[in-house]
Every structure is written in C-alpha cells, then in structure tokens.
Amino acid sequence: MSLHEVFTACSDRAALIGYLPAGYPTVEGSKDLLKAMISGASESPGCDIVEVGLPYSDPVIDGPTIQDATHQALQAGFRVRDLFDVVTSAAEAGGNPVVMTYWNPVHRYGPDAFARDLRAAGALGVITPDLIPDEADDWLEATGTHGLDRIFLVAPSSTEQRLALTAKASSGFVYATSVMGVTGARDSVGDAAAGLVARTRAHTDLPVGVGLGVRSAEQAAEVSAFADGVIVGSAFISRAEQQGTDGVAEFAADLGRGVRGVRAR
C-alpha cells in the first residue's frame, strides 16, 4: 500500500497516525509496542499509519515526553541501523510505517542511501521536522528516485507563499502542526488547527494530517471532523510507560473508535 491508498481507503474518516520512537524502551520492545499500536484491541483496529521516530541527541521540537523516551532509547544503545529492522517489523505486522527523523542523521547516512534503505525496509514516507523544502534539493531527488513519500510540515505561522511551496514539495500527506510549540499532550488542540488545515487545502489536494497535542478519543474525533489525519505521539508514550503493550493496543483502539465515530453519528 502507498500512503495515497491508505488515505483513500479511509475516505469517509480521518486516518489515525500513531507515533512511537524506534528503540524505546529497547529495539525489541519498540517492535512489540508498534505491533500493539497497529493491531488495536477488542476487535477495534488500531493505527492506519505508524510513525516510527528515529531517536536523536538534540530533539529541538520535542517536549519532555518524547525527549525522555528517545533519550532512553539512545542510552539503551539504539543505533540508526536498528531503525530499518523496526520499520520492517511494523510493515510485516500489517502496518503502514512512515519514519519521523531530524535531518542530521539522514545527512550523515547520506540522503540517497537513507531513502533507498528505508524503502527497502518497507517505509512509505519520511517526516522531516527540521528540513524545509528550501534546503531539500538532495532529499527531493533521493525520495523521488526511491519512491518514498516526503512529508514536510506547515505551521500556523506559515505564510500563504510558504504553504504553497511546502505543499508542492510534499507527497503522501502534509503534516500540519496544530499549535505553535513542541510535541506533547495538551488539553485542547489549538483553534489554529482547523484554520491551518483549510488554508493548506487551498494549495493542495494532498491529505492534511494534524499533529501536536492530541491525547484522547474525543480530541481525535474533533480533529477528524476537519482533517484527513490525526497524529498522536506523546500520549502513546505515556500509555506505553504506564501500561505497556496492552495499554498501547487499547489506546489505539480507543482513538480508532474516535476517528470512526465522528462520521458515523
């Protein structure tokens, strides 16, 4: 499946996208958590897309929850080569994996080799939070060559010109950050989110996913009403920390009901 096909299959609702870092709490442990995220529980399916994070030493747009989890992964000895293994495991579990990574590890690995190896491992796309299309010539080429979707971010502060530029460079979907800030669960998704989705849609037919701050089925339902994808990250880590794989599976199922419920009303 391609990301396009995943979103098409979800046509009457938003896709649920769940984030967890590779290597957290260990490489094998992260495979289990991702499988739980994909399978869901109690006959309710889990995430349509899983976002596998590459732990990085300097995660400048992550809040404390993801910082701590990725730090723990690195302390446990996570290496970039482990990422491919985790992605393959998620794909084999029936998931649709994309990778979220800061740019320096890709730069170091070599953009072309990174795209090639990730595609071979079964990844469908890559989210790059600190790479803007203006600096992405070699990445556009590498992802084009190897058939990997490239997901850039837009923010409430993005001008129309930048929304157009970013949407044009993106494929698969566009990642809209709901609030100005770092990752982390919040009580409410910013009011800016719906406006940003609408502004982004004016520039592209690509699906628009909303991330940052979503932590409950209610919020997922709310976002599902105006976006094509609901991205949940920090809240999954908190579940994993407190309740392990079972908690993650149940939470994914719960969020899944949230994104489905909204259109079934």
Place this chain on the structure above:
Amino acid sequence: MTSRSTAVPEGHDPDERGHFGPYGGRFMPEALIGAQDELAAEYEKAQRDPEFVAELDHLLREYAGRPSRLTEAKRFAEHAGGARILLKREDLNHTGSHKINNVLGQALLVRRMGKRRVIAETGAGQHGVATATACALLDLDCVIYMGKVDTERQALNVARMRLLGAEVRPVAHGSATLKDAINEALRDWVTNVDHTHYLLGTAAGGHPFPMMVRNLHKVIGEEARQQTLEMTGRLPDAVAACVGGGSNAIGIFHGFLDDPGVRLVGFEPGGHGLASGSHGATLSQGSPGTLHGARSYLLQDEDGQIAEAYSISAGLDYPGVGPEHSWLKDSGRAEYRVVDDDEAMKAFEVLSRTEGIIPAIESAHALAGAMRLGRELGPEGVVTVNLSGRGDKDMDTAAKYFGLVPETEQEDTR
C-alpha cells in the same frame, strides 16, 4: 602598506538564503521560518536607516565604551618568541567581553519589531550577562537558558543576570551545557515566537543570524586593523582568536579578510587533549552536518548523533561552530588549530603575571595560540590577538586549577 577602506565588501556576504558556500542556510522547523524572515527583513531595513545606525553607534560609544583599546603586551611578548603582541581589548567593554556589540544591535532590533520579550542561551554567562544588561537598558523582559553544569561553574554570572532583572532557567537535559541551553531556548522560541525574540549569542544558527551577528562584531576587526596600522605602521602577520561558536573570531577576522598577507588563525578548545576525545575542536576534528539551524562542521558520531563537547572554558564548550568558519576553513582563508586546557591555563597565568591582565579562559586559548605564532614568526613578527573577555568570571575555575585557595577556605567563602 595601503590604507584602503576597512569596510567589508558585499562579496563576503552569504547568498540570499544564507549560504556560505555549502554551509549555513536554514535547517529549522517551518514554524520559525516566518520569524527569521521577519528578522532578516527588519535587519536589512535597519542597516539602511540612519537613525538606527546612529543609535547603535551612540550606544557602542557612550554605553559600551568603544572603540576598545589596542594594548601592546611587551612583557608577555618575551614568552612569545619576542614577536610584537597586540591585544584587542574587548575585555574592557561594558559587561567585560565582546558580546555587548551583538547584544546592543539585536536589542535595538527587538524594539523595532515591537517585541517585548527576549530569550537567550549562555555558556560561560558572558552572553547572558550582556543580554540581561541590554534588556535592563531597553526595558525588555529577559529569560536566559543556561546548562545546569554551567550555572554551577559560573555561579557569579548567574547572580549578575538575576541582579539585572533576568530570569535564569537552568537546563538539566543532555550534557547540561551550552548545546542543551540552545535546544531549550529554541523550544521556548517556537512556542512564543509571536512576541519573543531569540537573541542568539554567536555567529551560528539559521539565516540571518550568522551574517547579522558577524556584522555586529565586525567593528572589532575594523578598529583592530586601523589601530595595528597606527601602532606599528603595518598590518599584522597574523590575527589570533579563540573559536567556540566563533563570534569574536569572525568579528576580528572580517577586518582583515581582504588582506591576503594577514593570516587568520582560530584556536579551538582541545580540552583534555584530542586523543582523550574530551574536547571542543569542531573544525579540526569534526565533519559537516546540521545543528541549531545551519549546516556547518560538527562533532558527531557515525550515526549523526551530536557529541558532547568539553572544555575547561564554558564559553568554548560547544560541538558546533558558525557556518562562515566552516567556509573559511574549506576555502583555506583561515586556519584552525587546537589549544588544550593546560596550554590555555598556562597562557592565562602568563598574561596575568606579565601584563596585569586576567583574561577570560576562552581568550586564553587565543593567547596561547599567539605565543605559538610569536615563536614561529620570531622578533620581526606582529600578532594581533582578540582578547575577547576578562577573567573575573573564571576565578573559581582558576583558583581550583592553580590551587590558589585551600579547599576548605574556598568552601567557606562561597
């Protein structure tokens, strides 16, 4: 020697997106691009606004104390092969280092942009103190992020910042030093960017910071060139400066970039020695990558994870470096060498004893470099050294290093 204008021509500016050759640019979250575009546009306008230029010039003269002096260090020169050693006295500026040049310029820009809140990172505390000072002067709210390790080794500067009205937030993540303070400042900025300016303290970060910070420090090199000519009747053989992020070095280098006969030599912190792996010699030992908004040399492992730097000097303890230095290294216009902790502390002691000037430990790296350059050049040589800051803030470190205060007594006086 010719005495042509010291103005640096446009030729040394990056391209419009901030690239110095393959370095620089913007490797930043999209959420911050709008603020950086706004800053770049405002800076462009301000540079051409006679009122802004006059106000900055006035503050630099009447408040910061510019031009800073050039002092010939004759007794120190005996330890430097007899070459003439000229000290560019940025340590005599208000707040005790070169940092004030950049801070006053950016703080005036903050006011122009109508923002009320300033955040900044600091390593040794020099930039934090300078920022807190400018915010007190211009009535701006000020939050300083400082690695927890650094708040401990620079406790006096923490007190100074607080006295000046700034809030100091210790950062305990990662190595709890300068790099982590920058990460935390960036997180604050992305959250509060609509009313907050990130007053970056070195010539690094995403465009326009490397160019803007360099331009605000160019005055060091312009003055040093003219003063060296006046004092010696010729240009120096070499200009020496310490390089952490590299703002003082890029400032003095720029006065001499178009003088091909003048060697530009940057001295990086060798910490416990290169072999130990505990150092901050980014240009000498690193490789290109992206950190804190720009492509530049970095200390990183084979996975692209950023390494933890180390130096006895908190201000040089950084695994990155400003992108223009990477470009100057690759182009061969500047050379970068390494001075370890012990060699720097030796120079720290020698300058104190021969000239009665206690340098910042950062600047002591440049002084150690000047001692080497002087020996290589011999008595005919002239070396202009950027004495970027004073050493008062380093007395605790120095007292421990040299055993100047007995342990128990030292504890008691804290």
